[in-house]
Amino acid sequence: MFAIYKRxxxxxxxxxxxxxxxxxxxxxxxxxxxxxxxxxxxxxxxPFYFMIMIGIFAIIIPILTMRLFAEDRRGRTEQVLLTxxxxxxxxxxxxxxxxxxxxxxTLAVNSFNFVLLFQYGEPNxxxxxxxxxxxxLIGSAxxxxxxxxxxxxxxxxxxxxxxxxxxxxxxSLKFIADEIKFEFVRVIIKWFSxxxxxxxxxxxxxxxxxxxYFISLSAVFIFLTxxxxxxxxxx
Numbered sequence: 394m395f396a397i398y399k400r401x402x403x404x405x406x407x408x409x410x411x412x413x414x415x416x417x418x419x420x421x422x423x424x425x426x427x428x429x430x431x432x433x434x435x436x437x438x439x440p441f442y443f444m445i446m447i448g449i450f451a452i453i454i455p456i457l458t459m460r461l462f463a464e465d466r467r468g469r470t471e472q473v474l475l476t477x478x479x480x481x482x483x484x485x486x487x488x489x490x491x492x493x494x495x496x497x498x499t500l501a502v503n504s505f506n507f508v509l510l511f512q513y514g515e516p517n518x519x520x521x522x523x524x525x526x527x528x529x530l531i532g533s534a535x536x537x538x539x540x541x542x543x544x545x546x547x548x549x550x551x552x553x554x555x556x557x558x559x560x561x562x563x564x565s566l567k568f569i570a571d572e573i574k575f576e577f578v579r580v581i582i583k584w585f586s587x588x589x590x591x592x593x594x595x596x597x598x599x600x601x602x603x604x605x606y607f608i609s610l611s612a613v614f615i616f617l618t619x620x621x622x623x624x625x626x627x628x
Contacts, residue, residue, distance in 0.1 A: 394479060397487025398494075401461065405495055414457045418499045421449050426506045439516075440595050443524045447591065450532055451564055455556035457495060458539025459549040461488045462618075466547035481626065485540070485618045492536045500529060520597045527594030530607035531587060535560050537614035544621045563587045 405411030429442045479487075504525055510516040538559050543552040567588035573579045583589045590607065593600035 394483035394487045394490075397479065397484055398491050401488050401491035402494060404460075405457075405491065408460075410456065410460060411495055414453060414495065415499050417453050417456070418449070419503055421453070422446060422503050423506065425449070430510070439521070439524070443528065443595065444588075446528055447531060447564060447587070450528070450535055451560035452557060454496065454532060454535040454560070455539050455553040457492050458536055458543050458556060459552040460543070461492060461540050462544040463547050463549045463552045467549075481619050481622050485615055485622070489536060489540055489615060492540065493533060496532050496536060497529065500525070500532065517597070520595075523594045523597050523599060526599065527591050527603075530604065531591060534587075534607050534610040534614075537611040537618075538563075541614040541618045541621070544618045 405414075425442055425445045429445070430439060507516070507521050510521075535556075539552070539556040542555045542559065543549075546552055546555075563585070564587055566582050566586040570579045570582040570586060570589075573582065590603045593603050
């Protein structure tokens with residue numbers, strides 16, 4: 394698994410993908426942070442900034458995941474992976490952790506923006522840390538979804554489009570639920586809603602239920618990716 398991890402992590406910066414992801418991430422988040430917070434010289438709009446970041450994740454994380462499996466299928470190197478002396482779980486986890494490392498490092502760099510807030514007063518550090526942790530969990534889940542969809546196709550464009558559609562769909566569940574009149578249906582939809590699961594972090598709550606939800610969501614899509622390749626190995 395570690396060999397796969399190193400290979401994929403290195404590949405991000407031997408190709409433009411890693412630089413494009415980091416550049417777009419930092420540019421969009423920096424612009425959003427400046428407009429919503431710095432120009433207003435206030436921390437009151439931080440919740441709005443974090444909501445914007447979730448929307449940004451839905452668009453840019455597929456850039457990070459689109460090539461992970463689709464490129465192997467298109468380049469006909471998939472058989473080399475499938476016959477390598479490593480488990481399918483190790484292959485998938487190696488690729489997942491490489492993408493997660495790039496995402497986490499970029500999120501950490503971006504988090505230095507919040508240091509500027511201390512020039513305006515005494516922002517709530519716990520609230521900021523809780524929101525960053527929530528963003529990390531959402532990003533982790535979106536990466537797992539992205540690699541699963543990448544494993545289903547050899548076309549990177551299709552992988553990007555389907556990943557954006559899937560992540561935007563999870564985000565929009567909150568707004569869909571708000572329009573449904575039947576309480577039972579609304580509760581079920583809200584249970585799967587990324588935005589509703591993220592809400593406790595905006596209130597400085599490290600909610601165990603939300604943490605388990607995001608970890609489970611990531612685990613489910615990693616498991617599904619392993620199953621896809623298990624089926625392909627024996628076909």
